[in-house]
Amino acid sequence: MGSIIIILLSFSAGLLGGMGMGGGTILIPALTIFMGVEQHVAQAANLLAFLPMALISLKIHSGNGLIKSRGSLWIIVPAVVFSVGGAFLASVTPSALLRRMFGAFLIALAIKQAYDSYAALRARMQKRRT
Amino acid sequence: MKGFYRELAAMLSGAAIGIANGLFGGGGGMIAVPLLSGAMNYEEKAAHATAILIIAPVSLAGAVAYIISGFALPYVVIPAAVGMTAGGAVGALLLNGLPLAAVKAIFVAAMLAAGIRMLMP
Structure with missing residues (x-):
């Protein structure tokens, strides 16, 4: 029963993830809040579950001509190195603290996303007026 | 942004994306999208799609570290x-x-x- 609910929650997260907007930021809180999964375990599950999803959605996106690798190696190489450091940091952080830090991270991302959307909308309105 | 500064900015953002994605087990793509569509001039849907290309190897590295720590x-x-x-x-x-x-x-x-x-x- 539990695994069916996890599949359903992950499917919803994957919908967003496949569009390139943070499936993990939905899956991790869904697992901890609704399923009582421990924070580190939820984070590990998201990292692993993301991999097959990324392969399939990359295939679809490149078919649609949406993948542009221009300049991306400059981001990828330091990101890979620092992600191992971040993972180590997580492994030494107590579960309850990591959960709260994750909550704060989510709120910051939501505010940033809302602000960006608002700025884009305003720019479009102004363009229409002139 | 031009030449060296653009690459430096990309590398610093890469470091931030990596730390966040490793520490929180996700969310790096959320930082990558505005970077690609802003500083790197990607069209919005291409930015979303390319963010997945960037996060895939980052998540793979993070996943290995989480497996070693016994969290998987x-x-x-x-x-x-x-x-x-x-x-x-x-x-x-x-x-x-x-x-x-x-x-x-x-x-x-x-x-x-x-x-x-x-x-x-």
Whole structure:
């Protein structure tokens, strides 16, 4: 029963993830809040579950001509190195603290996303007026 | 931005994306998208798609570290991978046809609610 609910929650997260907007930021809180999964375990599950999803959605996106690798190696190489450091940091952080830090991270991302959307909308309105 | 400064900015952002994605087990793509569409002049849908290309190797490295630390439990990982892969395929097919603004509004609301819930003890 539990695994069916996890599949359903992950499917919803994957919908967003496949569009390139943070499936993990939905899956991790869904697992901890609704399923009582421990924070580190939820984070590990998201990292692993993301991999097959990324392969399939990359295939679809490149078919649609949406993948542009221009300049991306400059981001990828330091990101890979620092992600191992971040993972180590997580492994030494107590579960309850990591959960709260994750909550704060989510709120910051939501505010940033809302602000960006608002700025884009305003720019479009102004363009229409002139 | 031009030449050296653009590459430096890309590398610093890469470091931030890596730390966040490793520490929180996700979310790096959320930092990558505005970087690609802003500083690197990607068209919005291409930025979303290319963010996945960037996060895939980053998540792979993070996943290995989490496995070594013993946090990968099959009874959570397997159903999560099945659901997420199916959802991801549908989401990728929809990206070309959906109004992004509507999807984003729902997404922001969900993130805010979850964030507040997680801050509570």
